[in-house]
Amino acid sequence: xxxxxxxxxxxxxxxxxxxxxxxxxxxxxxxxxxxxxxxxxxxxxxxxxxxxxxxxxxxxxxxxxxxxxxxxxxxxxxxxxxxxxxxxxxxxxxxxxxxxxxxxxxxxxxxxxxxxxxxxxxxxxxxxxxxxxxxxxxxxxxxxxxxxxxxxxxxxxxxxxxxxxxxxxxxxxxxxxxxxxxxxxxxxxxxxxxxxxxxxxxxxxxxxxxxxxxxxxxxxxxxxxxxxxxxxxxxxxxxxxxxxxxxxxxxxxxxxxxxxxxxxxxxxxxxxxxxxxxxxxxxxxxxxxxxxxxxxxxxxxxxxxxxxxxxxxxxxx
Amino acid sequence: xxxxxxxxxxxxxxxxxxxxxxxxxxxxxxxxxxxxxxxxxxxxxxxxxxxxxxxxxxxxxxxxxxxxxxxxxxxxxxxxxxxxxxxxxxxxxxxxxxxxxxxxxxxxxxxxxxxxxxxxxxxxxx
Numbered sequence: 378x379x380x381x382x383x384x385x386x387x388x389x390x391x392x393x394x395x396x397x398x399x400x401x402x403x404x405x406x407x408x409x410x411x412x413x414x415x416x417x418x419x420x421x422x423x424x425x426x427x428x429x430x431x432x433x434x435x436x437x438x439x440x441x442x443x444x445x446x447x448x449x450x451x452x453x454x455x456x457x458x459x460x461x462x463x464x465x466x467x468x469x470x471x472x473x474x475x476x477x478x479x480x481x482x483x484x485x486x487x488x489x490x491x492x493x494x495x496x497x498x499x500x501x502x503x504x505x506x507x508x509x510x511x512x513x514x515x516x517x518x519x520x521x522x523x524x525x526x527x528x529x530x531x532x533x534x535x536x537x538x539x540x541x542x543x544x545x546x547x548x549x550x551x552x553x554x555x556x557x558x559x560x561x562x563x564x565x566x567x568x569x570x571x572x573x574x575x576x577x578x579x580x581x582x583x584x585x586x587x588x589x590x591x592x593x594x595x596x597x598x599x600x601x602x603x604x605x606x607x608x609x610x611x612x613x614x615x616x617x618x619x620x621x622x623x624x625x626x627x628x629x630x631x632x633x634x635x636x637x638x639x640x641x642x643x644x645x646x647x648x649x650x651x652x653x654x655x656x657x658x659x660x661x662x663x664x665x666x667x668x669x670x671x672x673x674x675x676x677x678x679x680x681x682x683x684x685x686x687x688x689x690x691x692x693x694x
Numbered sequence: 695x696x697x698x699x700x701x702x703x704x705x706x707x708x709x710x711x712x713x714x715x716x717x718x719x720x721x722x723x724x725x726x727x728x729x730x731x732x733x734x735x736x737x738x739x740x741x742x743x744x745x746x747x748x749x750x751x752x753x754x755x756x757x758x759x760x761x762x763x764x765x766x767x768x769x770x771x772x773x774x775x776x777x778x779x780x781x782x783x784x785x786x787x788x789x790x791x792x793x794x795x796x797x798x799x800x801x802x803x804x805x806x807x808x809x810x811x812x813x814x815x816x817x818x819x820x
Contacts, residue, residue: 386762388728391721392769399717433761462765462780484768484776 378501379404379423383414383442384431384460389483393429396485400494411437415445424451426501430477432461432468440471447476454504454532454541456497460485469548473603474538479547496547527574528608531583536590538597542605545615549668557660557668559618564655564679565593565631569648570610577647589650592634596627611676620657628654655679722770729814732759736811740804747797750790756807757786763810767817775813782806 380402382393390407397405406425408414411434418425428446432439439459446452459472459480469480478500481493525531530542540548549557567573567589574582586606593604593612600622602614631652642649655678660671677683716722736759742752760783767776785806789799 386765388721388725388766389762391724392718392766395717395721396769435758462761462783483765 378402378426378498379406380427380429381406381408381414381417381425382429383408383411383434383439384429385409385434386431389431392485396487396490397494399487400491402494410434411439411442411445414442418446418449418452424455426455426504427497428452428455428457430457430459432459432472432480438468440468440475443472443477444475456500458493458497469551470601470603473540473544473548476540478541478544480551500543525579525583526608527571527610530606530608531586533583533586533590533606536587536604537594538602539590539594539604539606542607542613545603545605545613545672546669548603548615549671552668557671559660560615560671561618561620561657561659562613562615562671562675563620563624563657564675564677565589565612565614565628566653566655566676566679566681567610567612567650568653568681569651573647573650574610577645581645581647585647585650588635588638589631589652592631593627593652595634596630597622607672607676611679613672613675615672618659624654624657628652653679653681655683718770721766725766725770725772726818729763729818732763733811733814733818735759736807740807743796743800743804747800748795750796753786753796753799753803754790756803757783757790760786760810763814772813772817772820775810775817778806778810778813782810 380397382390382397382405384390384393384407387409390409394405394407397403406417408417414430428443430439430442434442437445439461443457443459446455446457456478457476459469459477460483461468461472461480462483472480479493479496481490532541533539549560552560567586570585573585577585590604590606590612593614597604597614600616600620602616602620604612604614607613631654635650635652639649655675658671658675658678660668736756739752739756739759743749743756760779764776764780764783767773767779769776782803786799786803789802790796
């Protein structure tokens with residue numbers, strides 16, 4: 378696996394090289410700044426499979442670099458692990474919004490770093506498997522990646538604040554159970570997603586998800602919400618504990634915004650997607666369940682069979 | 695080793711051989727070398743701030759240096775220096791972000807820096 382590690386501190390770069398070597402990652406290139414990293418990307422003969430980015434760097438910081446890397450089509454889904462000191466955790470939200478997959482804190486804990494890199498390796502191997510499959514059947518990789526199952530949590534391109542579902546789960550895991558208390562989640566279920574999936578090809582299905590994702594993003598306006606597609610026609614949003622947007626109003630807005638696409642869906646002989654927004658679910662400080670439980674619960678609350686309680690809009694898990 | 699002596703001994707810290715199977719031995723040696731430079735840099739910044747206590751850029755440089763030390767020291771086995779550097783970095787950056795005047799920040803930061811410098815000296819001598 379080919380890794381690009383970016384940190385302005387030469388000692389930390391050496392430390393990363395050694396910490397990666399211990400995990401049998403020998404193909405590591407380092408850069409001392411965001412600009413140097415971008416220059417390396419421009420001249421790389423082989424693409425990188427993983428990025429490790431320090432967040433707090435002079436000049437272009439790690440969040441800006443993460444965003445710039447994601448603009449390269451080839452690195453749209455490449456794992457990006459952010460590295461930050463505990464004092465810099467406030468930047469982590471921005472990093473996930475910019476497309477980060479995960480993050481680790483300085484000083485590096487050997488076991489934690491090993492676990493994070495293990496996750497990266499699994500993502501990389503999955504990607505390699507798809508590339509090999511593409512070669513085998515003579516298709517472009519993009520075409521294979523479009524062969525999604527209905528329950529696959531794909532990254533929906535072009536959505537503001539949109540991140541991979543796995544990255545959203547990682548974010549909650551790194552926050553820990555206590556900090557999840559200060560977050561709230563809500564699910565957005567496309568009620569006719571299964572019908573649309575059954576009547577079209579995967580590429581059109583993903584295009585439909587993009588329409589819905591953009592409508593959700595428009596409806597959330599300036600709210601600071603991380604948004605991910607979890608598969609099965611379910612989006613989930615994660616916000617700080619308070620949300621100014623009324624979720625009933627959001628549901629009406631999304632369904633109205635989707636009518637803009639009516640002609641396209643009619644031309645494709647597909648039903649217009651319709652969404653149902655669930656109640657806001659807040660993390661509970663007393664909960665013994667894992668931190669990602671809030672996402673499961675939010676998704677569940679958006680399902681059609683769950684009756685909404687108009688007087689009690691908040692649910693703690 | 696004193697700070698003054700450290701200035702004239704750039705290769706200090708190399709005399710203690712690390713276990714041959716220690717993958718971080720070379721990085722640790724480089725860190726020790728850099729500590730000497732960073733101690734001198736801290737001393738230079740300290741003089742600048744003491745001459746003009748409202749010198750916010752110099753204070754930010756102190757925080758940035760402490761930030762770098764905090765990122766690697768604990769991983770390389772210098773936990774105390776790492777913790778002190780992190781505390782100094784946080785103390786300066788949080789208060790600067792809150793709009794506190796540089797002179798007031800320095801009043802609290804100066805003794806923290808002294809403690810950190812002592813810990814760095816110990817790391818050099820270890």
